[in-house]
Amino acid sequence: MLTFARWKYFAILVVLVVSVLYALPNAYPQDPSVQISAARSGSTQIDAALAKRAADLLAQAKIPTKSVQVEDQGNLMVRLNDTEQQTRAADLLRPQLGSDYVVALSLAPTVPGWLEALGAKPMPRGLDLQGGVHFVMQVDQAAALNKRLEAYVEDVRATLRDSAVPYTSVVRRGNEAIVATLAGNADADKAQKQLRTAFPTLTQDLEGRTLTLNIPQSELQRISLDAIEQNLTTLRNRINAFGVAEPVIQRQGTDRVVIQLPGLQDTAEAKRQIGATATLEFRAVVGDEAAAAAAVRDRNVPPEARVYYNEAKQPLLLSKRLLVSGDQLVNAIPGNDQQGQPSVSITLNAIGGQRMLNHTLENVGKRLGIVYVEQIPVTEIVDGKEVRTTRTEERVISSSRIQGVFGKDFQTTGLSRDEANSLAKQLKSGALAAPMTFVEERVVGPSLGADNVKRGTTAVLYSFVFALTFFLIYYRMFGLITCLALLLNLLMVVALMSMIGATMSLPGFAGLALSVGMSVDANVLINERIREELRAGVPPQAAIASGYDKASGTIFDSNMTALLAGLALLAFGTGPLQGFAMTMIIGILTSVFTAVTVSRGIATLIYGNRRKLKSIAI
Amino acid sequence: MKIFPLTLLPNDANVNFMKLRWVSIAVAALIMFVAIGAMVTRNFNYALDFTGGNLVEVHLAKPVGLDTVRERLAADGYDSAQVQTYGSGNELLIRLQPREGDSGSAATAHAAEAVMKAVSGADNQAKILRNEFVGPQVGRELALNGLYALLFVVVGFLIYIAFRFEWKFAVAAIITTLHDVIVVAGWFAISGHEFDLTVLAGILSVMGYSINDTIVVFDRVRENFRSMRADPETVLNKSINQTLSRTVITSFVAFLTVFALYLYGGGSLRGMAESQMIGIIIGTLSSIFVACPLLTLGLLKVSKQDLLPKAKDEAALARRP
Numbered sequence: 001m002l003t004f005a006r007w008k009y010f011a012i013l014v015v016l017v018v019s020v021l022y023a024l025p026n027a028y029p030q031d032p033s034v035q036i037s038a039a040r041s042g043s044t045q046i047d048a049a050l051a052k053r054a055a056d057l058l059a060q061a062k063i064p065t066k067s068v069q070v071e072d073q074g075n076l077m078v079r080l081n082d083t084e085q086q087t088r089a090a091d092l093l094r095p096q097l098g099s100d101y102v103v104a105l106s107l108a109p110t111v112p113g114w115l116e117a118l119g120a121k122p123m124p125r126g127l128d129l130q131g132g133v134h135f136v137m138q139v140d141q142a143a144a145l146n147k148r149l150e151a152y153v154e155d156v157r158a159t160l161r162d163s164a165v166p167y168t169s170v171v172r173r174g175n176e177a178i179v180a181t182l183a184g185n186a187d188a189d190k191a192q193k194q195l196r197t198a199f200p201t202l203t204q205d206l207e208g209r210t211l212t213l214n215i216p217q218s219e220l221q222r223i224s225l226d227a228i229e230q231n232l233t234t235l236r237n238r239i240n241a242f243g244v245a246e247p248v249i250q251r252q253g254t255d256r257v258v259i260q261l262p263g264l265q266d267t268a269e270a271k272r273q274i275g276a277t278a279t280l281e282f283r284a285v286v287g288d289e290a291a292a293a294a295a296v297r298d299r300n301v302p303p304e305a306r307v308y309y310n311e312a313k314q315p316l317l318l319s320k321r322l323l324v325s326g327d328q329l330v331n332a333i334p335g336n337d338q339q340g341q342p343s344v345s346i347t348l349n350a351i352g353g354q355r356m357l358n359h360t361l362e363n364v365g366k367r368l369g370i371v372y373v374e375q376i377p378v379t380e381i382v383d384g385k386e387v388r389t390t391r392t393e394e395r396v397i398s399s400s401r402i403q404g405v406f407g408k409d410f411q412t413t414g415l416s417r418d419e420a421n422s423l424a425k426q427l428k429s430g431a432l433a434a435p436m437t438f439v440e441e442r443v444v445g446p447s448l449g450a451d452n453v454k455r456g457t458t459a460v461l462y463s464f465v466f467a468l469t470f471f472l473i474y475y476r477m478f479g480l481i482t483c484l485a486l487l488l489n490l491l492m493v494v495a496l497m498s499m500i501g502a503t504m505s506l507p508g509f510a511g512l513a514l515s516v517g518m519s520v521d522a523n524v525l526i527n528e529r530i531r532e533e534l535r536a537g538v539p540p541q542a543a544i545a546s547g548y549d550k551a552s553g554t555i556f557d558s559n560m561t562a563l564l565a566g567l568a569l570l571a572f573g574t575g576p577l578q579g580f581a582m583t584m585i586i587g588i589l590t591s592v593f594t595a596v597t598v599s600r601g602i603a604t605l606i607y608g609n610r611r612k613l614k615s616i617a618i
Numbered sequence: 619m620k621i622f623p624l625t626l627l628p629n630d631a632n633v634n635f636m637k638l639r640w641v642s643i644a645v646a647a648l649i650m651f652v653a654i655g656a657m658v659t660r661n662f663n664y665a666l667d668f669t670g671g672n673l674v675e676v677h678l679a680k681p682v683g684l685d686t687v688r689e690r691l692a693a694d695g696y697d698s699a700q701v702q703t704y705g706s707g708n709e710l711l712i713r714l715q716p717r718e719g720d721s722g723s724a725a726t727a728h729a730a731e732a733v734m735k736a737v738s739g740a741d742n743q744a745k746i747l748r749n750e751f752v753g754p755q756v757g758r759e760l761a762l763n764g765l766y767a768l769l770f771v772v773v774g775f776l777i778y779i780a781f782r783f784e785w786k787f788a789v790a791a792i793i794t795t796l797h798d799v800i801v802v803a804g805w806f807a808i809s810g811h812e813f814d815l816t817v818l819a820g821i822l823s824v825m826g827y828s829i830n831d832t833i834v835v836f837d838r839v840r841e842n843f844r845s846m847r848a849d850p851e852t853v854l855n856k857s858i859n860q861t862l863s864r865t866v867i868t869s870f871v872a873f874l875t876v877f878a879l880y881l882y883g884g885g886s887l888r889g890m891a892e893s894q895m896i897g898i899i900i901g902t903l904s905s906i907f908v909a910c911p912l913l914t915l916g917l918l919k920v921s922k923q924d925l926l927p928k929a930k931d932e933a934a935l936a937r938r939p
Contacts, residue, residue, distance in 0.1 A: 439753035455884035463875035517872035528864040558830040564774040565826030572767035
């Protein structure tokens, strides 16, 4: 009859407590704040002294703050009262602190520590709810492939030349093969052997004098993947440099990159930064650190050299003669050398390799410097007018000793694991592997974002009020049970979304409202079944029990089909649509649970123990 | 009449829906053909999401004449700019196709500049609330993905229902659902209301809702076929009548929730709410007037044999929650 196992009540209670805990962080508003972090790790300190300096600067400018202190992850967080003061504070601090620090607009959580300790976090908000910039960039894969394959052709020529195999031509055939036509007197076996060592991934076909090097599909895919990965690294470095608190930089599909910069408003500036150019230069080191320090102190720099600085701001003298430039760098991969020490394997193209060979022949034991050169666009106000110029930033990222004679492939050693990874990244980030174009761009102002939040919450609130009012009037006591189930449903959806870190967006609110609709359906099915049983003359308690039993099969079937629609949206939708689908799916699952199990539990609690139940309010 | 318990429909509803089946199917077919005709002849008013282009939303200190803005934009090289007011009348929503020669990043900047120039006067401060650019390629992919999603849902429904019920039910449910989707899409073609991504999402969720409604009725049909001794038409009729109050109440409340979205959700959610509101009404009507009548026609005619419990079914029923 109408019974409900005790352990199920316990389970519901646990679900309720967990839901409340994990939904709770969303109730705490976030503080508009300015986040200050070190521009490059190691060189600058984020400490109490900096906090005092920032606090003093703000006090002088009469910008009231809630707090200025070093918070987790070693960032200085300046909390403010509103977004207008937030912008003023950031504009004030940015020039004062200089380029050693990144000053970013941010939203600081106000969630109490004990909730955070449980891992409870508010849902991240989509750009449509907080304002910001959304870019989608398309990577020109064809150009990346072209560039790489041209380098192959160049290398094949060089290999043949180096191994003294005469040839009449080396050409590319589409994206599939490189065809080398050997001269009449050439040693084909030698050519094949040499090329096999140089290009182990390519398969060879010899027909008469024609040697075809086939490029396997897997190699082409690897080139494409490398190109987009390299572009991603480049973009990440550039975006990190201009201070956005929580940027999203993601690969989408095979050739797109999605960039989201919450809170950022100056799109033009962001686009210039993202599109900035950088390159590398290989230059011989002149003298050592001591000589460089002396040269800087005495202002007596040798005529063939120039002073460069490394990341730690230590001077080093490098030759004015450019040995190899960045566009001659083909690849850089972190790995291990023969002794198992961390290293970076660098590959140059044929021209670069030849120059490197010539240089190393004469300079074994001397040092080689790699300089990272970046053109950074700057906007300055001169005489009240905006002037756009570029600033060139150069820094030495490596200066290792030349161990022996080498050509286009060589290794840089004597690094820690982190240094090797970072150097490989910086070498690669020198240039974009393939040109990129902006294919989508959305800028949402912060006021519109705040407006959207207000509209979304109002809409969900009213959809609840409408539904709850109707149920209370129409089903009385069972209406109340339904209302409790609906409210728990909402709580569970919010809690689950927060737990998995699903981004809340405007369509997400629509998903919430829709999950109310879904939940309504399940509850109506049950309540109508109970009424039907009562009309058929079944005693109240039995009517309730069989109402739940009979309805649950139907609920299961109808929700499974609705779930399919949600899954389709999740699979084929993008961005906000996926948010909508996610809410819908979670809403359907929780509504089955709350309608079938929770409301039955409540109904049993109310009606289960009465001996002589004559009628029920439904 | 007793006030409690409240009922929207009489408990002993016994409308002979089956007698009306030729009329109801004819009406449904007619509406569907009108919808298809509208889609073919008028096409959709596709939004930026699908066509690509620029969208700029500005807030003004004072309202301006829309025609002036259009003229100024045309003078600046944007011939077919769509300008509409929004919200309080101080907000403008402007849609532009990029000028010739403008590529992605330049297009956005130029559009914003042109709009600022066109709307602001000496004493009228304009502020850009939103500035979007979507490349035409992205739009095409989105449209294609929408189509894939639709196919995925249809096939998924077919398999699931054929497995849980019977293939005739699956086909009838799919026809009903497609009918609903076509009618909702047709409405957007007829009204010329903007068809954007959220509308597409709305339509997909309408599929979920519509099938949900149909399944509930079919579930009752299955149950009654097993317990009643009567001819199929009586069983179908009885099933519709028994689920009628549930169908109406659910739809009523679901409509209310979506209506709240329509009223308070603001412009960005209006299209979605609109598609869902129409979808709920059509979905309810079709689950009553189309789904079951289809089960009496031609190849889809169900008989008791189709639903006699099979061994496999019994086992499945026993496992049901």
